[in-house]
Amino acid sequence: MMRLQKYLALCGVASRRTAEKMIAEGRIRVNDLTVTEMGYQVDETKVQVYVDGTLVHPEAEKYYLAYHKPMGEVTTVSDPEGRATVMDKFQNFPARLYPVGRLDYDSEGLLLLTNDGEMMNHVLHPSHEVKKVYLTKVSNQVTDDEMASLRRGVMIDGKMTSPASVRLIRRETFDTVLLITIHEGRNRQVRKMIDAIGHQVVSLKRVEFGPISLGDLPLGQWRRLTPEEIARLRSL
Secondary structure (H helix, E strand, C coil): CEEHHHHHHHCCCCCHHHHHHHHHCCCEEECCEECCCCCCEECCCCCCEEECCEEECCCCCCCEEEEEECCCCECCCCCCCCCCEHHHHHCCCCCCCEECCCCCCCCEEEEEEECCHHHHHHHHCHHHCCCEEEEEEEECCCCHHHHHHHHHCCEECCEECCCCEEEEEEECCCEEEEEEEECCCCCCHHHHHHHHCCCCEEEEEEEEECCEECCCCCCCCEEECCHHHHHHHHCC
């Protein structure tokens, strides 16, 4: 026996946290019963579980991908506004993949995808404080004092950010290029941090997610993670 949200994660439907939300929304049916309780237990050998009316099964083969997301794609499985999603490139993939975390519509860079819900839950758990590294072009010239503020933490959405690593790459006539490392996952965090010091993000590119680097992966292309990279993710 196992909790329903864990079973859904094993099926690659979503992380446990997202699965709990789906259960609360009444989207999950076990045999003929729509389940909305978090503690519901299932025996995978004796039940059929449906998500939005579609039967799901635990997937035997797990896939772990790195994708260089372009600007102009939303990091969701579908979009009610009809915009392109990161999943459009994987419509013919042999398993149903899900993005690990988010990357803004107007940002590019490294995005991980997998059908391993347990892995997603592990990597995204706040206790692991997974680092995210962004190559950030910022309007005008950022001063040393402003960079020091980012390092200490700035107020966004009524709450201070945790200390960040900020490295100056270069100052140009009309903008500044910074390498910013954060360990939180707040909505549009880097953009709001830059707003807080009186500048604007011109472009934002995620180059690292935890132990995985974007490297020279071409824009719009993907690759499988190596066994060593998967092991490093599991060890977080």
